[in-house]
Amino acid sequence: MPNNMLKFTLCKAGLFNFAAEINLAGVCGVFGDSGAGKTSLVRALIGLDEQFIGSVNFNNNVWQDDKHFVKTEHRQIGMVFQEPRLFPHLDALGNLTLAHNKRSLYTIETLAKLLDFENLLDKKTIALSGGQKQRIAIARAILTAPQLLIMDEPLSSLDAHSRALLLPFIKRLAKQIPILYITHSMQELFYLANNMLLINDGKIEAVGDPQKLFIDPRLSLVKHAHSGLLLNVTCLSWDETHAMLQGKVDGQAIYLAMDKPVEQEILQIKVESKDVIIATQQFPHSSLQNCFTSEVEQIEQISASHILLTLNLGKQKLLAKITAKSLQQLQLKVGQSVYSYIKAVSIIGEIT
Amino acid sequence: MLSELDLSAIYLTLKLASLTTLTLLIISPPLAWWLARSKLFFRPFIESLVALPLVLPPTVLGFYLLLSFSPDSYFGAFWIQLTGSGLAFSFAGLLIASVIYSLPFVVQPLQSAFVNLDKNYLEVASTLGFSPIKTFYKVVFPMTLPSFIIAGALGFAHTIGEFGVVLMIGGNIPGETQVLSITLFDHVETLQYEQAHLLSISLLIFSMSLLILIYGVLQKRQKRLNDA
Structure with a gap:
């Protein structure tokens, strides 16, 4: 065998x-x-x-x-x-x-x-x-x-x-x-x-x-990762009226602005760590489209003022760069469940 | 017209050149491959031995061959024991001498082709699971085919032009060792200029045609590769 x-x-x-x-x-x-x-x-x-x-x-x-x-x-x-x-x-x-x-x-x-x-x-x-x-x-x-x-x-x-x-x-x-x-x-x-x-x-x-x-x-x-990690998105459908693609990341919904439907099953996106906003409560009245439920896996001090959080979405991970002050105010701890709002993504569509 | 003696000399010469070329095309590829790849310290020694016929006067080579063909020498005695007849003044002796004499003309083009062969293709062949023999037949040989053609042609043409070595070890026995170049020399010595002319022009035309044919084939192949 x-x-x-x-x-x-x-x-x-x-x-x-x-x-x-x-x-x-x-x-x-x-x-x-x-x-x-x-x-x-x-x-x-x-x-x-x-x-x-x-x-x-x-x-x-x-x-x-x-x-x-x-x-x-x-x-x-x-x-x-x-x-x-x-x-x-x-x-x-x-x-x-x-x-x-x-x-x-x-x-x-x-x-x-x-x-x-x-x-x-x-x-x-x-x-x-x-x-x-x-x-x-x-x-x-x-x-x-x-x-x-x-x-x-x-x-x-x-x-x-x-x-x-x-x-x-x-x-x-x-x-x-x-x-x-x-x-x-x-x-x-x-x-x-x-x-x-x-x-x-x-x-x-x-x-x-x-x-x-x-x-x-x-x-x-770590030098490659600090700026952000890549996520694989399973494509589900494309909404023509809003020109939005609906997909899933580890079972959680995600919406991506797309001018035309994509043919591939898996789309790769990059989320910069500075484009992730962390919240301990949901805030429904905002222009933010994408919110993931995630778990804080690691808290790392990368400079005097900044903290890098590793967030677990299920199988894939997300990095968020926040200030030391926010960490203190939100009283984040490893293992805690938080809402991660994504401000922007870049689509690395050519890959598949 | 060409006399019967001339025709028999032409036949003998072609036979000698063909057998020499055939033998050389069998023994030269492995030798050339070894010379192209070996890193052993005595490689320059072997390389020099192969190249010697290029620099030595043919008579020197012929002299040493004559000595080694004598029944008193180890090699000569061994040969007589093996075959029952002596090598000096025989066709077999002539063939051995021609192989040695034309060896560098066949080995050197092959060696330089093997040196220039892109090692990447040999690596690919081994990752495809080819044995060294299969790699040689399926990759090395087809990729260096023009060099094989040139090597064979040079070996053949050089054997046809052989004179000094034959004179030393073959002598002048019609039908056995009397080759074209010797017959021609005889004609000139006996002032048969008409015969000498005829033989010379035949040899000239033959050699020229052979070379044109070979270089023509090579040019066509080159063109085909460029066009494709």
């Missing part, structure tokens, strides 16, 4: 010192600043960098230890590099056929339909755009029937159409194949990942749920 447990300790003298143990189910984000060592880590995991010493173990199979080094071609990892790297001497179909493994969950035809490249199969690879190439490269990696799929910033330089197609696809695919997804995009991470490896300065700084790690004041992520 595969348990998808990935365990590793990998060192490269003076540069990297990675160690973690993580259960890979769904998408696991590998997040960190550029230069932190994300790509170096995955190259070591795949076996492309033999200068790393240590051990790697996946699904109870030893990939590397003091005595063994399983070559890349025997690790059954599907890899999507940052650049598509299609073989230039073959057309799109040739690239896919060459990689196709009988045990693959998908056929070339299914993937061509899902990733919208049916009419590109007979094209030479140099005739394809970056986004088209990357979609075919992703299909090629899936066709090898991998036990683990690793994607290194696959969307970093793609057009909107390819991104819109790929993100939901990757999310669905992760139900069948565990995915390690390298990114430095907070949007992609919050949309896809249910788990993450945080890389900082050549080390694994933390492992866990992105929603939790981003608000942990002890981690290097």
Whole structure:
């Protein structure tokens, strides 16, 4: 029974010192600043960098230890590099056929339909755009029937159409194949990942749920988070008279101004911490549209005058920046239930 | 008209060049691959050995080959034990000499193609689960095909033009070791200029046609890649 447990300790003298143990189910984000060592880590995991010493173990199979080094071609990892790297001497179909493994969950035809490249199969690879190439490269990696799929910033330089197609696809695919997804995009991470490896300065700084790690004041992520977190909104309906979209965040209603109906199921929004107003009682007569019932999870003093509150909406979190004076006046405590009014949101619609 | 002796020399030359090229195309790719990738300290030594025929006068090479073909040498004695006949002044000896003599002309284009081959594609091949053999046939070979064509053509053409080495180890036995270049030399020495002309022009036209054909194929391929 595969348990998808990935365990590793990998060192490269003076540069990297990675160690973690993580259960890979769904998408696991590998997040960190550029230069932190994300790509170096995955190259070591795949076996492309033999200068790393240590051990790697996946699904109870030893990939590397003091005595063994399983070559890349025997690790059954599907890899999507940052650049598509299609073989230039073959057309799109040739690239896919060459990689196709009988045990693959998908056929070339299914993937061509899902990733919208049916009419590109007979094209030479140099005739394809970056986004088209990357979609075919992703299909090629899936066709090898991998036990683990690793994607290194696959969307970093793609057009909107390819991104819109790929993100939901990757999310669905992760139900069948565990995915390690390298990114430095907070949007992609919050949309896809249910788990993450945080890389900082050549080390694994933390492992866990992105929603939790981003608000942990002890981690290097805090600088990304202070300005606000991302929320996934499930879209329900669009009201034409008011040009408003109705959706839900963790079961609570939300209204977003939208000029036209959205096609996607999940919309991502960013709520800046300065745009959240906290109240201990509801105030009905105001222009504020969105109010969430939430629980104070954490109170953190970020400067002499300001406090950062972490509010739990159910599964997702919201950050609110209030003054120390307000905290005192409202007498807020951890665990207390409060009303969070949202003054403004920015819609990160392009992502899905 | 070409005499029977001339025709037999032409046949022998083509046979020698074809077999030499075939042998070289089998042994050179692994050697070139090793030279392109190896980080071992003695690589420059092997590389120099392969390149020697480029700088040595063919007669020097022929002289040492003649010595090693003699039944008194280890190699010569071993060969006689194995096959029952000596190598000096035989077609087999000529073939071995040609392979050594033309080796750098086949190895070097391949080596430089392998050095320039984008390592990224080899990484992709290993993540697709390809064995090294499959990677070679499905990725390396098709991607470096023009270099294989050039290597083969150079090896073939160079063997046809061989003279000094043949003179040293093959001698001049019609039908066995008398190749085109030697026959031509004979004609000139015996003042048969008409025969020499005929043979020379045939060789010239043949070589030119072969090269035009090969470079034409390469140009077409290049154009196809650019247009696609």
